Amino acid sequence: MVIYSFKNFSYAYYGVTKVFENLNLRIGSNNPQIVAFVGPSGSGKTTLLSVMAKLVEDYSGEVLFEEKNLKDWKELEFRKKVLMLLQSPEKQLFEENILADVLYTLKYDNLTVEEKMLKAQRVLELVGLPKDRWDKPYYRLSGGEARKAALAAVLVKDSEVLLLDEPTSGIDSETRQELYRIFKNLKRAGKSIFFSSHDVYFVKAVSDEVFFVDNGLVKPAENVEKARYWGVV
Amino acid sequence: MFNYWEADTVFHRANPIVKVLLTFLLLISMFFTKKVEVMVVFFATFIMMFWLADTPWAKVKGFARMIFWLVLITFLLNLFYSEEGKILWQFWKLKITEKGLYDSIYFSLRFVNLILLVQLLLGTTQPIDVATVVGRVFKPLARLFPSAGFAEMEIMLLLALRFLPIFQNEIEWLIKSKRARGIVEDTFTKKVDGIVGMVVPLLISAFKRAEELAVALELRGFDPFKERTSYVKWEFSMADVVVILFYLILIFAVIIQKKMIVWDI
Ligand SMILES: Nc1ncnc2c1ncn2[C@@H]1O[C@H](COP(=O)(O)OP(=O)(O)OP(=O)(O)O)[C@@H](O)[C@H]1O
Numbered sequence: 001m002v003i004y005s006f007k008n009f010s011y012a013y014y015g016v017t018k019v020f021e022n023l024n025l026r027i028g029s030n031n032p033q034i035v036a037f038v039g040p041s042g043s044g045k046t047t048l049l050s051v052m053a054k055l056v057e058d059y060s061g062e063v064l065f066e067e068k069n070l071k072d073w074k075e076l077e078f079r080k081k082v083l084m085l086l087q088s089p090e091k092q093l094f095e096e097n098i099l100a101d102v103l104y105t106l107k108y109d110n111l112t113v114e115e116k117m118l119k120a121q122r123v124l125e126l127v128g129l130p131k132d133r134w135d136k137p138y139y140r141l142s143g144g145e146a147r148k149a150a151l152a153a154v155l156v157k158d159s160e161v162l163l164l165d166e167p168t169s170g171i172d173s174e175t176r177q178e179l180y181r182i183f184k185n186l187k188r189a190g191k192s193i194f195f196s197s198h199d200v201y202f203v204k205a206v207s208d209e210v211f212f213v214d215n216g217l218v219k220p221a222e223n224v225e226k227a228r229y230w231g232v233v
Numbered sequence: 234m235f236n237y238w239e240a241d242t243v244f245h246r247a248n249p250i251v252k253v254l255l256t257f258l259l260l261i262s263m264f265f266t267k268k269v270e271v272m273v274v275f276f277a278t279f280i281m282m283f284w285l286a287d288t289p290w291a292k293v294k295g296f297a298r299m300i301f302w303l304v305l306i307t308f309l310l311n312l313f314y315s316e317e318g319k320i321l322w323q324f325w326k327l328k329i330t331e332k333g334l335y336d337s338i339y340f341s342l343r344f345v346n347l348i349l350l351v352q353l354l355l356g357t358t359q360p361i362d363v364a365t366v367v368g369r370v371f372k373p374l375a376r377l378f379p380s381a382g383f384a385e386m387e388i389m390l391l392l393a394l395r396f397l398p399i400f401q402n403e404i405e406w407l408i409k410s411k412r413a414r415g416i417v418e419d420t421f422t423k424k425v426d427g428i429v430g431m432v433v434p435l436l437i438s439a440f441k442r443a444e445e446l447a448v449a450l451e452l453r454g455f456d457p458f459k460e461r462t463s464y465v466k467w468e469f470s471m472a473d474v475v476v477i478l479f480y481l482i483l484i485f486a487v488i489i490q491k492k493m494i495v496w497d498i
């Protein structure tokens with residue numbers, strides 16, 4: 001059961017820049033699900049995902065995760081369940097090279113060095129990063145490569161819920177197809193994915209449910225293509 | 234820490250020259266008094282000014298906490314320092330005297346006031362304006378001593394003011410990134426390890442930024458020795474009168490208190 005419920009949820013950055021106003025909404029379901037958030041730049045997708053990831057907490061109203069108030073969740077408990085991919089990879093990565101960075105995620109996990117290494121290598125292969133890039137620091141990678149690396153750094157841990165902020169931006173069509181397969185496999189493995197994207201075709205192909213984020217509201221989308229027509233995406 | 238915040242208040246609208254000069258004056262005048270009462274007046278006035286300047290309290294919470302600890306250290310360091318006055322409390326060689334208590338309250342308050350004063354200026358004045366004003370003040374000096382590097386000082390000050398918040402932002406992102414990846418530093422050793430681990434990425438990003446900035450400045454043909462122009466017209470307005478009044482009241486508070494001491498003698 002992965003469900004977020006928003007009750008009278010409002011958010012403004014430093015109480016000044018209003019992003020959401022009085023939102024009442026349920027997102028998610030009892031079964032693994034792929035949920036997409038679409039909307040114009042600056043509409044609040046990143047903000048929404050950050051709230052869902054318990055990284056932003058100075059909102060008003062309530063957000064429940066699995067029927068329990070997000071603010072009541074213990075940090076350790078919550079982080080075991082929910083991971084987030086940040087929008088810009090350079091904000092997510094910081095170790096001296098990509099492999100070390102992926103291993104960093106497993107830093108405090110109860111695994112042997114070999115087990116960690118195996119996991120890291122497997123996930124780097126999964127996202128399609130060739131071996132010769134593994135020893136490079138993130139700032140010597142291309143934008144798309146850095147995004148793959150950041151994704152790997154999140155996927156290496158087995159969490160039930162994945163919040164991915166624009167996993168599709170700046171990647172080539174081959175990787176996009178790869179990402180589609182990854183999404184479907186993760187879902188099959190019982191994980192729920194909530195992601196934001198400007199890639200309407202990808203969203204349409206992969207998502208079970210789509211929400212529009214715009215003008216301080218989050219609404220279920222009946223028709224993604226129409227939204228595209230209206231220029232929302 | 235020392236962030237600028239967007240708002241439309243008299244303090245934001247006031248002329249940067251006025252604000253910088255008054256801040257400087259007040260800064261000096263603060264060292265001319267040793268009275269706790271005056272410091273309390275300063276503190277109360279500053280809080281009022283912050284309130285009028287639409288301070289985003291949520292944003293300064295972290296900064297306030299940091300200051301609190303620094304003030305506590307200042308207080309404790311001064312508390313046992315003095316030998317003069319009536320002894321209030323004594324334990325072996327450690328003693329608190331009346332004067333020690335008074336002084337430590339005074340020094341703590343002055344410390345807080347100094348920080349508030351600087352924060353008020355930097356919170357309501359764009360870094361570029363502060364740097365330009367300071368640059369103008371330094372200009373005659375730069376002419377007199379061309380090799381002393383006063384010309385570069387303006388751009389250095391600008392960069393420092395501009396980058397301090399960015400640096401802080403970088404730290405916040407590193408912490409966020411770790412949490413997003415499910416890394417929980419819940420024990421003391423993990424916390425220390427986490428802080429040490431942030432040093433290298435911070436340095437890397439600072440160097441990377443410096444590199445990008447150097448390229449950007451070069452591309453725009455920047456020359457620190459050329460006369461800088463500004464697109465902002467600085468005129469005297471009602472806002473300046475209000476701000477000047479606030480600062481003058483405080484400077485008068487110091488002067489009056491000084492006078493009273495003279496009369497005492
Ligand atoms: N740190 C911040 N401080 C102040 N305002 C912010 C901050 N981050 C975002 N905002 C504002 O909040 C609003 C929502 O931003 P958000 O990043 O959530 O949008 P988004 O939908 O993710 O956009 P994009 O598609 O460009 O990623 C924007 O108007 C933005 O200007």
Ligand SMILES: [Mg+2]
Pocket residue numbers: 045046047087165
């Ligand atoms: Mg975003």
